[in-house]
Amino acid sequence: MASQSRTAAIVGMYEWPKRLDRDVSAMQIKAASISKALEDAGLKWSDVDGLYDANDGEGGGGLGLAPYLGLKPTVIDTTAVGGTAYEFQTAHALADIASGKCNVAVLSYGSKAASQRIPIGTGGASAASNWQSNMENPYGHTLVSSYAMVASRHMYQYGSTPEQLAEIAVTTRYHAMRNPQAVQAMNDLQFQGVNEISIEDVLESRMIADPLHLLECCMVSDGGGALVIASGDVARNTRKKPVWILGSGQATKYRENKGDITTSAAAQSAPIAFGEAQVRPDEIDIAMIYDSFTITVAVMLEDLGFCKKGEFGDFVAGGRLRFDRPGALALNTDGGGLSSNHPGMRGLFLLLEATRQLRGESTSQVPGAKLAVAHGNGGYLGHTHCGGTIILAAD
Amino acid sequence: MPNRPMPVFPEPDTQAFWEAAKRHELTYQQCNSCRGVVFTPRAHCTACGSPDLAIKVSRGEGEVYTYSVVRQNRNPSFADLGAYAVAYIDLDEGFRMLSNVVGVNDPTKDVHCGQRVRVEWEKQESGDYPIPVFRPI
Known part of the structure; x- marks a missing residue:
């Protein structure tokens, strides 16, 4: 039985439609997305009194974004924990609205990762010097190998297989092919074969860092978007049906002596969020989980409590998590970071697609979807990361 | 000969580790208060916060x-x-x-x-x- 808390809701949203866009700046993406998200909500520019920013965009951040937009909010929150900044910020917006500090909170994101050819996953030269870099730079560890190490250990510890991981990419692509923006993204970013894929396709794609293949890695795109969160009073008069924020959880996990790399921050954040929402994992209709890589989803399905530790393989097998398979939750119905949108920090898009589902607007709509979870991951899974869990409910 | 990126100094947490490396000594730290093992090197114990750490050779x-x-x-x-x-x-x-x-x-x-x-x-x-x-x- 879900919590009856109706303190704050997502009332407006916008996802930047292009994934390769050389003609705009990240700040322009943010400002235009905020404008569109407010229009979606039926709210005005001047209604915004809470600004949440992950220090993205050129000259943005706590000092830059408000003057760029031309706003004077009463809350400025610059929580920047990588890709899950938006789940953390949603939790903070809920608290700020509950305590009366603001009524209309705006989260935004803009990135030019594709057109600027930022080598997110496979490293580059680094001249940084700090307590971590001096112990790591000599070894050539990349972002991808950090996630791959989790997969290696998961296979060793639980006997999971490459085929089981590949199923996650297959399911995600199935959803992407129904999403015109995702199809356009894959075309613009020159994917080889913009079509549904099989487990064999995944395993035959080239290895990037064993055991992760190319088709198990997210795209690097441009993009962005915005989310408007409003108090219950405001939410009752907005243009679209509100999507209520029932619970949140935040956690961090990092490599440490004798630590278990196969368990993520979600194992800590999820029970807090589900407890606050008074919802059980088996009641969830939609799971939006940060799919930087297949292994990210595998570990988080387990840590969110959808299946036992080590048993994601059976949970995802045979296309079980497709939107058109009743009897199980639907996973990443927009096509995910693997096949729709990953400009570096995907956490915002998890909330956007969860909102679409709970409004009935997804391109892979689950009929009557009532409860969704968005779980983001920031940082590197096998190294240091933050996890943010948000539980959402339809009106 | 390999040509890997070098550690860059000054960096106070990791300097001693790399000076020991020149002697082919692989070092870690142990807390004199709680006996906790600390790695990567730091100036405090990650288990109890004590600054009283001993450098050990593995x-x-x-x-x-x-x-x-x-x-x-x-x-x-x-x-x-x-x-x-x-x-x-x-x-x-x-x-x-x-x-x-x-x-x-x-x-x-x-x-x-x-x-x-x-x-x-x-x-x-x-x-x-x-x-x-x-x-x-």
């Missing part, structure tokens, strides 16, 4: 906790290595360090979790600090 043996084989790295320092194995090594003294597993025919087949390994010191063209890497025993 025997340099342990096992591969997990690994990956990097096929693609845009950093030119690693261009000559071909596919190489990065790994977390669990040293017998109870600390876990990032390193590479070397000295195998094919890193995609010959490295595995649980494998026993021993440290060796790899001279670098790029600078004065030898890099500790691990070879299967």
